[in-house]
Structure formats: C-alpha cells, structure tokens
Amino acid sequence: MRYKIKHVTRYEYADFVSLCQNHARLTPRSDHKQINLNSRIYVEPEPGYIDQYMDYYHNQVTVFELPTQHKTLTVTAESEIQLLEQPDIRSLPDKYSWEDVRHLLRHPECLAEYSIEIQTLQCKASEGQTSENTDSLFSAAEFALPSPFVPIHPEMKQFAELSFTPGRPLIDATYDLMARIFHEFQYDPGFSTISTPILAVLQHKKGVCQDFAHLAIGCLRSLGLAARYVSGYIETLPPEGQEKLEGADATHAWFAVYVPEIGWLDFDPTNNVTAKDQHITVAVGRxxxxxxxxxxxxxxxGSNRLSVAVDVTRL
Amino acid sequence: MEMCFTDYLLHSNPTDEAVGEDGEFARHWQTLINKLSELSRDDLNGRANEAYRLLQEYGMMDQEHQNWQLDPLPMVLSEEDWRFLEQGAIQRQQLLNEVYQDLYGEQKLLKQGLLPANLIRRHKGYLRERVVGEGQAAQPLFISAMDIGRDLSGQFRVLADHCQCPNGIGMLLENRIINRRVMGEAFNECGVRRITRFFRILQETINQQLEGARDPKVVILSPGPEHTSYSEHAYLASYMGYTLVRSADLTVRKGKVWLKTLRGLRLVDVIIRWVQDSDIDSLELPEYSMNGIPGLLQAVRAGNVKVFNPLGAGLVESPALMPYLPGIAEALQGKPLLLDSIQVNWLGEHQDNSEAELLTLTGEKVIPNAAEISSDTLSDDAHYTEADRLPANTLPEDYLNRMPLNLTQAPFWQQGRLVSRPVFLRIFMINSPDGVYVMPGAICQSLPLNDRDNSSDADEQNTDDSSETLNEVVQVKDTWIRSSQPVNELNSQRKRNRYPDLALVEGAVPSRTAENLYWLGRYLERGESTVRLIRQLTEKHSEGAASSDANFIAMTELFALGISGGYLLYPYHCQLSEDDSEVQAQVSQTIIDGLNHQQWPGALVQTLDAFYASACEVRDLLSDDSWRFVDDLKDEINSLKKHRISSTSRVVQARLDRIIGYLMAFNGSTSDSMPNSNGWFMLEIGRRIERAQQLLAMLEYTLGQELPENQQNLVLDETLSSQLSLVTYRRRYRIYQSVESAIELLILDGEYPRSLAYQLKQLQQLSQQLPPKKRPGLLEEHDKALLKAITACQLTDRESLAEADDAGLRSTLSSLIQQINSQLDVFGDMLLLNYFSHTKTARPLAWSQMAQQI
Incomplete structure (x- = not known):
C-alpha cells in the first residue's frame, strides 16, 4: 500500500517573533514495516538554517532556525510512504509467556538457552540470528523503564493483570489489554490535555489516542515488559456517500510491544486493531x-494559535 | 606554643594525619610543627585572623556562605601518600574517561553487563541526545575533581567524583596564595610542591583544541552571580584571561555559537562550562532552564563548538557507578582499581540497608518522608511504614545506599587551641593530550561537608565539646605536598607560548558587561554625591545646633528639604512642588532617611546595594585592588543596615568619610588599571551622565529661584561646596562672588572638570569609543543628542542665566537645565537601544493541542 501524506502546521503569533529555533520530527521512518520513498519539509518564512540528524531512537529530526521577524510560521511536511506487507499478528508464533519475556528483558543473555529449548520443538535459529536477537532484546529493555510521561504505578499493574494472567502468551494478553482499553474507555477530546497524567485517564476512563497509548505502555511496563510509543497517521474514510474533506485527517498515536525473536508489534487501542495497512509511522520513542x-x-x-491540517491519500 | 602541640598529642587519636605510629608528630609534619612552635599563641591567632581577612577580601567567601574559614595550618601529605594518590587518581580518571566514552559510544560496558543497563537508562544524567553511536568516539573528559578521604584502617577512598563542574579550583588557588602569605616561612622550609603548572597545562590543552582555528575565542560559561561558585568562575576567567559569560550572552545562530558583544556577534570556539548538563539546552532537553542556550546541542553535534567538560559528563560522576568501577577496571585495564570508592549499593540489585544513607541515582540525599509529607497530605495513605524509607510511588531501582565512613583527622586552629577534625581532600586533574595530570595540591576540608554541591557527605560521628559551634563552620585548609626534590617547578619549564586568544579577548566586551559597567559608573557617581550631600548636611546640622543665625538654619532646612523632597537625590525630580508643607524638613530625620530609607530609591544604602550588584556582574574585569574596595563597601552597607543610625554621632561622619574614601579609591583604581578595551569607557560614560544630572538637579533646586541676598550667599557656598568647587570658586572670583560667576564656573566653563560643559565634552569624547552603528560620516543618534546639549550650553551666557524675572524665577537657567536634561535622557535611551543586550525571554513552544489528534 502506498500513501501520500501532507502535514501542515501553522503558528500565528500576536506579536512579532524575532528568533525561533525548532526541532521537527515530521519525516516518517523507514523500517521493517514501511519505506519512506521521499519526504520534504518546507518552512515558511525561509529558514536561515536547516539541518537534519538522526536521534537516539533513529527518528529523523529536522533542525531549523528563523532569524527574521515573523508573525506566522508554517511547516509543511510531505511524504510518500510504501507500507510493506505485514503478516497477521494473530498468525505469529506466540510462544513466550509474558513472564518469560519479562525474564528475557532483564537477562538478554538467557535468550540462547530459551532458543535451544524451543529449537528442539520447532524452528532452528542460527547462532548469528540468536546474537542479533540478543542485541535487539538488549535495546528493547530500555522501553521497559518508566519515562517522563509514563511513570509506573501499582494501579496500572492491577489494571494490566486482568489481561496478563499467569502463563498467558504475550501477544494474546496484549490483544486483550488493547480490547479492554477500547471497550472500557471513552474517546473524549475534551477531557485531557498534554499534561493530564495517565493515572487520571485510568481513573476517569476517558481520553484520546495519546492517552490510550500512554496508558497501555504504562500497563505493560508495570509488568516489566517493553513497550514504546508510536506517532504517525492513520487513513480515515469519509462517511458513506460523502467526499473526503481536505485536511480532515489527523495525527495519530498508538503503542508497540516487544516480542523476542519477532520484534516490535504495533497495537492501536483507540481503534482496537493492530497496525497493518492503514497506520503510517513517523517516529517512535519512550x-x-x-x-x-x-x-x-x-x-x-506573545500568545500564539496553532492549527494543524493532515491529508493522508492512498495512491 | 609548644604546650599546644604536646597537649594536642596527648588527646589525639592514632588515626590523626599529623600523628605517627609512635604517638609523636609524623615525620612529614615535623618541619611545620617545629616552625609553628617558634610562634606565640597570639602570633598564630593573628595569622588566623589575617587568613580570614584575606579570604574575605579576595571574595572567595561569598556573602551567603560566610561559614567558610581558612585554617592557617595546612594539611601536610607525605611524598609516598601523594605518589599513591596521584597514581590512583590517574588510573581512576582514565577509567572514568573510558566509561564516559563508552556510555556515549558503543556501550560495550552495558552489553557485557559490567554496568547494569537498567541503572544507566533510568539515570537522569544519561543524556540520550549525546550518544554518538557506534564507530564514533565521544570527546574525552577535561577537568575533573575527586573527593578523597582516608578511612580509619588507612585506606584512601573516593567519596565523590566531579566530572562536569569541578568547583573549587579557584578556591584552591586562593587558599594557596593566602596560606603562603600568612605562613611564608614554614612554606619555604617545608619544600612544598607548586601548583601553577596545572594552569599552564590547562591553557595548553585548550590551545591545542584551537589549532587551526583562525581568530579563536574561548569563553567561561557561568550560571551567574546567584550561583555560589560565581566568584570562582570570575576568578578563573581573569586568571586565564578568558571572557566570562552567562548563557544570555550567548546565542546559537546557524548552528554556531555567538557571543553578543558591543561590536555585534562574535563566533565562539570553546565553551568552558560551569552549567550542569540538565540546564544546558532548553530547546532539546526536557527540562526548561533559564540557564540554557537553546540550540547548543545542535552546535556541538554539528562540530561547530567544543564544550568542556563535554556534555553528558554528569553521568559518570554519579555515585551510582561507584560499585562497578573495580570490575570495569579489571575488565578494561586488566588491573585492580587502586583508588576505590566509598561503599555504595544500587537498590536495583541490593536490599535497602537502613544503616546507610539513602540517595537518588544522581547522588542527592533523600530526606525520609519529606516527599511524602509534601505531596500526599490529602490522602490518608496508611500503607506507609517507617521501615519503608523510599518515598511513595517510587521504585527501589531509583535509589542508592551509601555506607557512612569514618575518616582520619587533622589539627585545626580554633579559638586559640588545636582541635582535631575529620578531613577529606579534593584534588583536581586535567586530561591533557599527554595524559592525566594531577595538580600536586588539594583543598582539605573538615566535616561536616556542605550540601551545596552534593559532594559526599559522610556522617558526622565525632562530636567533641566544641562541635556545637563548629558544626556551622566548614573549615578549609591548603594542602602541602612535601617534596624531597628541590622545588623549582615554577621556573623550570615555562614555555613562552604565544596564546593567540589573549590578544583577542580585548575588544569583545559582551553587551551585558557593557551595560553593567555603565550602571556601575552611574551608581558609583550617585553614591559619591549622595554621601557628600548627607555628610554636608550632617556637618551643617551640628554647626546649626550651636548657632542662632536664622539664615543659617533656613539654609540647612532648605537642603534637608531638597533631600527629603527628592529634588537632590536620585531620581532628581527637578521641580519644586507648590506644597512644601507636606515634606518633612526635619533635618535629623532627613539624614537618617537619606542613608537608609526603604522607599527612597536614592537613599545611600539602595544606591550602594545596586553598586555592589553591578560590581559582582563585572567581577572578572576588576583588579584585586578594585575588588577590595568593593568588599570594604559591602561591609559598610551591612553595618549601615544593621545599626540604628543616630544623626549627630561622630560615628556616622566617620562612616561617611570611609565610604567616600572607598568610592574614590575604587574609581581611581579602575581608571588606573582598566583598559578601554575591557569597556572602561562604559563605566566612565555612566559616571559622567550621573554627575551631569546630579549637577543639574542641584543647580535647579538652589539657583532656580532668587533668594534674599544673605541667604543666597550661604546657599551658594553650600552648592559650590557640594560640587567640590568652593575652593576654586573663591580663588578664581575673589571679590566677584555672585550667582553669575558661580553659574559660569559650574555650567559654562568647559575647562573646569566639575562643570556641566566639561561633563558633556567628556561624554562626547567617550562616545567615540562606542562601535558605530551608522555609515561613517553620519552622526549617530546619541551623538546628536550630545551635540544639541553642548550647543545649548555654549550659546547661552552667564548674564542671562543669572537673570531673574519679576517673580524671582531664573527662567533662562531653568529652561537650559530642562533642555540639557532631556538630551541626556535621549542619549541614555539610545545607548540602551543600540548597545545593551535586551535579552528577550525565550519561551518553549510545543505542540500541545490534543484535539488535533484522533
């Protein structure tokens, strides 16, 4: 599946801005799930300086600076993305219990033993693969720790344990957690702001995509599992018989859970689906x-007003 | 004196640094003790006081932390002990450097499990933005310090590593200077190793970084005068000749760092930073800080600026790493760690031990329950038990345990006797291209330690009788390292390197510094004229008490009214209010208020406070001698504030005399020692403007209106006297003394240094030093204002100025004064607009509208 994305961010200020320095994470990643065919960022007015770098999580960051007086700032990101064919997550081998995964994240070096155990049963992993998988476990373990927006709290653990019953396979349990968030929580754009703590989201059972993602991540981490935040876009379809309006799409967020020997699997609790052919990833992080x-x-x-317009077009 | 020492030996512990196994003074202390035995008790007391005075004078002891004392007795280290410490420190420093480079590079230590990845990744000091990834090497550490104590079994132990902002170098240098001054004979006899080589290596290391750079510029970045170590930063800056800056002086443009100077933006090549990692870049780092330079990390990433110590170094100084260092040394260096740390455990791997201190990963002490009480007062959370020491909703993985340690003691001179206090040393080292160099000296500090920079605080176990008073005071000592070799490090290998930067420091006055110098000049002049005015009033008041001359009393009251009505004090309301009865003409009260009235912006104490604050801001540009007068003034301000002022007392007069003396001496010392390239002309501009305004206010008030002749003469004398012009006036005009001749002298005579015309001409000359903002050939706005004022002055004559109208008003004089005042205001405004850094506050701008998301 191929998509074209246009993401326009516009700031309007009450007074002149004399200098402004920015970091934009608006260039979709290329990874095992998608290829960024081409991508461009336009800044208006013309920036005095623009540079790019790859951040700690391998997201593309665009650094730019506006040294001239201005009252509006418009950043337009345009990309063409090829989504790669993904296996149905339900069809993947769900061979590790969540407790096993927790153990492996703490001790990546034990993966070899597990693999040998499992090898006798089914697949044959080469030694090189095992060491690659160990490295990947080592990196994933970072996402099992609390982070600025996702502190760990016993209440999250309690909530998670209803899905993560003893011995349950990780993928299966994660499906259940996603579904419970989808069914028990109400989507309510008026409820939360960026600074609403996830505990409040859990208590009031309301929020938006970002809150649901943070909550799910908090639940998984409270069990010692690795979960990361994914920002991106989702293709939306207009109501039957209506034409799709320009700028009507939006940015979206969901979470991914780490499964040994498979990698990161994306779950979207806002829509109760796994990311397959409608989710385009921009950046990932804690x-x-x-x-x-x-x-x-x-x-x-002075004061400013922000407006955002996103178009996701299937090509 | 001998008594003191024998007495000390009798009561000392075998674990005293100064005492040997045989119960006598240790061999390496003997030369010092012998030398001291020749002194009398009073002599040593005198030296202790001298050290105290000097420490205060050099200003290393900042105003808020006056609980530091420099002991006249040094700490003495034997050659063997030092050799061990030096080797240990070199090895440990190399190790920390390898750890630093690995953690911000390949992270082999984490992958091999030599350091728990979970510990590093949850550590606040782990600067993810600085991880350079595989294949690239992170820049090495630069200057570090270690706090080292000796436990009672004789083992040296590191209590703390300091790898990002190792404060104390300036203090060490000053301790040495002062200690040599008060203990010169002993110093010379003991064969003490010299420390200056450290600074040369420091400079050479920096210069090596600059090779190839044309026109290189090095700045020392300090958080500013509010920071407890600011005086030290200023000291280092002036010692090394680098520009001292605060973050607001720097700006990032086009991925490069620039210094805002009077002449515009100047590219910065090297930043020696004394700002913590977490505060360094408010654009990229999660915590927004006013001390940050937005965009700095990008400039570093792009290779456009070098920052020392390198960013992220805060991670490796954390006590959290300490327990893993011996294992890492074995693995990386193949040898045991000579200099091990105090015992620390990470609660992610070990049980909490309630005997130990609880610390956060970054090393801050956790005050049990404190977090609990503040955040959870509303909930009745009963789960919390006393045994559970961790703050609520936190994980053991976020904490460390540190076992208390008893340290060896050393003798201190306290109130006329020797007392024994546990001590530790802070040593400094530098990573030069030729390897780690350890400065052969140290700050020796008594426990309890200060908390102010989170250094290792071991428990206060020793409580002798005098500890009640001593607890408040942190004693520091210079540390003498004995050398059996003849000491000639100072002269032996001084290379006359040409440092390209030194010449370039000049001419780059940061705009903020320029602004501070301008205000310093204004406050200096304002302070001087205020003291003069009040001193004069005090004199007249006491004379008047004995006199019954109605004119004399009227004149005294006129001046009192001028002060209390605010005509003669800043901000000089230059118009007489119609309703004078409101204004208190009580002379004695006016004197008191003029000195220290909370609401009067022109009261002496307010002016001197502002003077002191401005002086602190430009500390690095002032010579030691200039600074001494600033310090003396600070003392005077403090006692003015503290003591009830009695207007008649001689004490006030004497105090005012002293203040004038200090102000004049300060002025003299700056004009004598400060080059224009450091912005001295800015100070001078401030002085001249203030003097002109003050003179105008005085003339308006005393001469604006015609007075009866007897009274007029008295007032004229006082006016001239307040302008230090009475003598000249009498000599010059003899029998022609009149308002007219006074006006000629004080306003029109361009050759006379106290006249208005002279101030304006000086300003005109000084303003030539301001970098031009317009094309050559065009007159700058501020110069236009001056030209107007000077022309107005030159085009009037004394007769018309002295002439009064029917109502007795000298309207020509008043309108001239008004005209010149308004041109001076324009001049001041233009300076502000064109030359001073008007730093706008940066604000974070973040994507925050949730409604935009699905």
Whole structure:
C-alpha cells in the first residue's frame, strides 16, 4: 500500500517573533514495516538554517532556525510512504509467556538457552540470528523503564493483570489489554490535555489516542515488559456517500510491544486493531516527549494559535 | 606554643594525619610543627585572623556562605601518600574517561553487563541526545575533581567524583596564595610542591583544541552571580584571561555559537562550562532552564563548538557507578582499581540497608518522608511504614545506599587551641593530550561537608565539646605536598607560548558587561554625591545646633528639604512642588532617611546595594585592588543596615568619610588599571551622565529661584561646596562672588572638570569609543543628542542665566537645565537601544493541542 501524506502546521503569533529555533520530527521512518520513498519539509518564512540528524531512537529530526521577524510560521511536511506487507499478528508464533519475556528483558543473555529449548520443538535459529536477537532484546529493555510521561504505578499493574494472567502468551494478553482499553474507555477530546497524567485517564476512563497509548505502555511496563510509543497517521474514510474533506485527517498515536525473536508489534487501542495497512509511522520513542512533532524556542511573539491540517491519500 | 602541640598529642587519636605510629608528630609534619612552635599563641591567632581577612577580601567567601574559614595550618601529605594518590587518581580518571566514552559510544560496558543497563537508562544524567553511536568516539573528559578521604584502617577512598563542574579550583588557588602569605616561612622550609603548572597545562590543552582555528575565542560559561561558585568562575576567567559569560550572552545562530558583544556577534570556539548538563539546552532537553542556550546541542553535534567538560559528563560522576568501577577496571585495564570508592549499593540489585544513607541515582540525599509529607497530605495513605524509607510511588531501582565512613583527622586552629577534625581532600586533574595530570595540591576540608554541591557527605560521628559551634563552620585548609626534590617547578619549564586568544579577548566586551559597567559608573557617581550631600548636611546640622543665625538654619532646612523632597537625590525630580508643607524638613530625620530609607530609591544604602550588584556582574574585569574596595563597601552597607543610625554621632561622619574614601579609591583604581578595551569607557560614560544630572538637579533646586541676598550667599557656598568647587570658586572670583560667576564656573566653563560643559565634552569624547552603528560620516543618534546639549550650553551666557524675572524665577537657567536634561535622557535611551543586550525571554513552544489528534 502506498500513501501520500501532507502535514501542515501553522503558528500565528500576536506579536512579532524575532528568533525561533525548532526541532521537527515530521519525516516518517523507514523500517521493517514501511519505506519512506521521499519526504520534504518546507518552512515558511525561509529558514536561515536547516539541518537534519538522526536521534537516539533513529527518528529523523529536522533542525531549523528563523532569524527574521515573523508573525506566522508554517511547516509543511510531505511524504510518500510504501507500507510493506505485514503478516497477521494473530498468525505469529506466540510462544513466550509474558513472564518469560519479562525474564528475557532483564537477562538478554538467557535468550540462547530459551532458543535451544524451543529449537528442539520447532524452528532452528542460527547462532548469528540468536546474537542479533540478543542485541535487539538488549535495546528493547530500555522501553521497559518508566519515562517522563509514563511513570509506573501499582494501579496500572492491577489494571494490566486482568489481561496478563499467569502463563498467558504475550501477544494474546496484549490483544486483550488493547480490547479492554477500547471497550472500557471513552474517546473524549475534551477531557485531557498534554499534561493530564495517565493515572487520571485510568481513573476517569476517558481520553484520546495519546492517552490510550500512554496508558497501555504504562500497563505493560508495570509488568516489566517493553513497550514504546508510536506517532504517525492513520487513513480515515469519509462517511458513506460523502467526499473526503481536505485536511480532515489527523495525527495519530498508538503503542508497540516487544516480542523476542519477532520484534516490535504495533497495537492501536483507540481503534482496537493492530497496525497493518492503514497506520503510517513517523517516529517512535519512550513516550510523547521523545517524538514531539514540532517543538521550539521563540523569542517574543506573545500568545500564539496553532492549527494543524493532515491529508493522508492512498495512491 | 609548644604546650599546644604536646597537649594536642596527648588527646589525639592514632588515626590523626599529623600523628605517627609512635604517638609523636609524623615525620612529614615535623618541619611545620617545629616552625609553628617558634610562634606565640597570639602570633598564630593573628595569622588566623589575617587568613580570614584575606579570604574575605579576595571574595572567595561569598556573602551567603560566610561559614567558610581558612585554617592557617595546612594539611601536610607525605611524598609516598601523594605518589599513591596521584597514581590512583590517574588510573581512576582514565577509567572514568573510558566509561564516559563508552556510555556515549558503543556501550560495550552495558552489553557485557559490567554496568547494569537498567541503572544507566533510568539515570537522569544519561543524556540520550549525546550518544554518538557506534564507530564514533565521544570527546574525552577535561577537568575533573575527586573527593578523597582516608578511612580509619588507612585506606584512601573516593567519596565523590566531579566530572562536569569541578568547583573549587579557584578556591584552591586562593587558599594557596593566602596560606603562603600568612605562613611564608614554614612554606619555604617545608619544600612544598607548586601548583601553577596545572594552569599552564590547562591553557595548553585548550590551545591545542584551537589549532587551526583562525581568530579563536574561548569563553567561561557561568550560571551567574546567584550561583555560589560565581566568584570562582570570575576568578578563573581573569586568571586565564578568558571572557566570562552567562548563557544570555550567548546565542546559537546557524548552528554556531555567538557571543553578543558591543561590536555585534562574535563566533565562539570553546565553551568552558560551569552549567550542569540538565540546564544546558532548553530547546532539546526536557527540562526548561533559564540557564540554557537553546540550540547548543545542535552546535556541538554539528562540530561547530567544543564544550568542556563535554556534555553528558554528569553521568559518570554519579555515585551510582561507584560499585562497578573495580570490575570495569579489571575488565578494561586488566588491573585492580587502586583508588576505590566509598561503599555504595544500587537498590536495583541490593536490599535497602537502613544503616546507610539513602540517595537518588544522581547522588542527592533523600530526606525520609519529606516527599511524602509534601505531596500526599490529602490522602490518608496508611500503607506507609517507617521501615519503608523510599518515598511513595517510587521504585527501589531509583535509589542508592551509601555506607557512612569514618575518616582520619587533622589539627585545626580554633579559638586559640588545636582541635582535631575529620578531613577529606579534593584534588583536581586535567586530561591533557599527554595524559592525566594531577595538580600536586588539594583543598582539605573538615566535616561536616556542605550540601551545596552534593559532594559526599559522610556522617558526622565525632562530636567533641566544641562541635556545637563548629558544626556551622566548614573549615578549609591548603594542602602541602612535601617534596624531597628541590622545588623549582615554577621556573623550570615555562614555555613562552604565544596564546593567540589573549590578544583577542580585548575588544569583545559582551553587551551585558557593557551595560553593567555603565550602571556601575552611574551608581558609583550617585553614591559619591549622595554621601557628600548627607555628610554636608550632617556637618551643617551640628554647626546649626550651636548657632542662632536664622539664615543659617533656613539654609540647612532648605537642603534637608531638597533631600527629603527628592529634588537632590536620585531620581532628581527637578521641580519644586507648590506644597512644601507636606515634606518633612526635619533635618535629623532627613539624614537618617537619606542613608537608609526603604522607599527612597536614592537613599545611600539602595544606591550602594545596586553598586555592589553591578560590581559582582563585572567581577572578572576588576583588579584585586578594585575588588577590595568593593568588599570594604559591602561591609559598610551591612553595618549601615544593621545599626540604628543616630544623626549627630561622630560615628556616622566617620562612616561617611570611609565610604567616600572607598568610592574614590575604587574609581581611581579602575581608571588606573582598566583598559578601554575591557569597556572602561562604559563605566566612565555612566559616571559622567550621573554627575551631569546630579549637577543639574542641584543647580535647579538652589539657583532656580532668587533668594534674599544673605541667604543666597550661604546657599551658594553650600552648592559650590557640594560640587567640590568652593575652593576654586573663591580663588578664581575673589571679590566677584555672585550667582553669575558661580553659574559660569559650574555650567559654562568647559575647562573646569566639575562643570556641566566639561561633563558633556567628556561624554562626547567617550562616545567615540562606542562601535558605530551608522555609515561613517553620519552622526549617530546619541551623538546628536550630545551635540544639541553642548550647543545649548555654549550659546547661552552667564548674564542671562543669572537673570531673574519679576517673580524671582531664573527662567533662562531653568529652561537650559530642562533642555540639557532631556538630551541626556535621549542619549541614555539610545545607548540602551543600540548597545545593551535586551535579552528577550525565550519561551518553549510545543505542540500541545490534543484535539488535533484522533
């Protein structure tokens, strides 16, 4: 599946801004799930400096600076993305119990023993593969720790344990957690802001995609599992018989859980689906703070108004 | 004196640094003790006081932390002990450097399990933005410090590593200077190793970084005067000749770092930073800090600036790493760690031990229950038990245990006797291209330690009788390392390197510094004229008490009214209010208020406070001698604030005399020692403006209106006297003394240094030093204002100025004063607009509208 994405962010300030420095994470990643065929970022007015770098989580960051006085700032990101064929997550071998995974994340070196055990039963992993898998476990373990927006709390663990019953396979349990969030929580854009703690989301059972993602991540981490935050886009379809409006799509967020020997699997608790052919990833991190699409420092400007328009078009 | 020492030996522990196994003074202390035995008790007391005075004078002891004392007795280390410490420190420093480079590079230590990945990844000091990834090497550490104590079994142990902002180098240098001054004979006889080589290596290491750079610029970045170590940063900056800056002086443009100077932006090549990692870049780092330089990390990433110590170094100084260092040494260096740390455990791997201190991963002490009480007062959480020491909703993985340690003692001179206090040393080292160099010296500090930089605080176990008073005071000592070799490190290998940077420091005055110098000049002049005015009033008041001359009393009251009505004090309301009865003309009260009235912006104490604050801001540009007068003034301010002022007392007069003396001496010492390239002309501009404004206010008030002749003469004398012009006036005009001749002298005579015309001409000359903002050939706005003022002055004559109208008003004089005042205001505004850094506050801008998301 191929998509074209246009993401326009616009700031309007009450006063002139004399200098503004920004970091944008608006270039979709290329990874095992998708290829970024081409991507461009336009900034208006013309930036005095623009550079790019790859961050700690391998997201592409665009650094730019506006040294001239301005009252509006428009950042337009356009990309063409090829989604790669994904196996149905339900069809993957769900061979590790969540407790096994927790153990492996703490002791990646034990993977070899597990593999040998399992090898006798089914697949034959080569030695090279095992060491690659160990490295990947080592990296994934970072996402089992609390992060700025996702502290760990006993209440999250209690909530999670209803899905993560003893001995239950990890993927199966994660499906259940996703479904429970989808069914028990109400989507309510008026309830939360960026600073609403996830405990409040859990208590009031309300929120938006970001809250649900953070909550699920908190639940998984409270059990010692590795979960990461994914920011991106989702293709939306207009109501039957209506034409799709321009700019009507939006940014989206979901979570991914780490499964040894398979890797990161994406779950979308807002829609109760796994990411397959409608989810386009922009950036990943421990939580929203790692993937903020556009952040900056301004000198002057007074109050500001932000507007965002996203178009996701299937090609 | 001998008594003191025998007495000390009798009561000392075998674990005293100064005492040998045989119960006598240890061999390496003997030369010192013998030398001291020749002194009398009073002599040693005198030296202790001298050290105290000098420490205060050099200003290393900042105002908020006056509980530091420099002991006249040094700590003495034997050659063998030092050799061990030096080797140990070199090895440990190399190790920390390898750890630093690995953690921000390949992370082999984590992959091999030599350091728990979970510990590093949850550590606040782990700067993910700095991880360079495989194949690239992180920049090495630069200057570090270690706190080292000796436990009672004789083992040296590291209590703390300092790898990002190792404060104390300036203090060590000053301790040495002072200690040599008060203990010179002993110092010379003991064969003490010199420390200056450290600074040369420091400079050479920096210079090596600059090779190839044309026009290189090095700055020392300090959090500013509010920070407890600011005086030290300023000291280092002036010692090394680098520009001292605060974050607001720097800006990142086009991925490069620039210094905002009077002449515009100047590229910065090297930043020696004394700002913590977490505060360094408010754009990229999660915590927004006013001390940050937005965009700095990008400039570092792009290779456009070098930052020392390298960013992220805060991680390796954490006590959390300590328990793993011996294992890492074995694995990486193949040898045991000579200098091991105090015992620390990570609760992610070990049980909490209630005997030990609880610390966060970054090393801050956790005050049990404190978090609980503040955050959870509303809930009646009963799960919390006393045994559970961790704050609520936190995990053991976020904490460390540190076992208390008893340390060896050393003798201190306290209130006329020797007392024994546990001590530790802080040593400094530098990673030069030729390897680690350890400065052969140390700060020796008594326990309890200060908390202020989270250094290792071991428990206060020893409580002798005097500890009640001593607890408040942290004693520091210079540390003498004995050398059997002749000491000639100072002269032996001084290379006359040409440092390209030194010449370039000049001419780059940061805009903020320029602004501070301007205000310093204004406060200096304002302070001087205020003291003069009040001193004069005090004199007249006491004379008046004995006199019954109605004119004399009227004149005194006129001046009192001028002060209390705010005509003669800053901000100089230059118009007489119609309703004078409101204003208190009580002379004695006016004197008191003029010195220390909370609401009067022109009261002496307010002005001197502002003077002191400005002086602190430009500390690095002032010579030691200039600074001494600033310090003396600070003492005077403090006692002015503390003591009830009695207006008639001689004490006030004497105090005012002293203050004038200090202000004049300060002024003299700056004009004598400060080059224009450091911005001295800015100070001078401030002085001249203030003097002109003050003079105008005085003339308006005393001469704006015609007075009866007897009274007029008295007032004229006082006016001239307040302008230090009475003598000149009398000599010059003899029998022609009149308002007219006074006006000629004080306003029109461009050759006379106290006249208005002279101030304006000086300003005109000084403003030539300001970098031009317009094309050559065009007059700058501020110069236009001056030209207008000077022309107005030159085009009037004394007759018309002295002439009064029917109502007795000298309207020509008043309008001239008004005109010049408004041009001076324009001049000041133009300076502000064109030359001073008007730093706008940076604000974080983040994507925050949730409604935009699905």
């Amino acid at each position: 939580d929203f703070s790692d993937v903020t699409p556009l952040k900056g420092v301004v000198f002057g400007g």
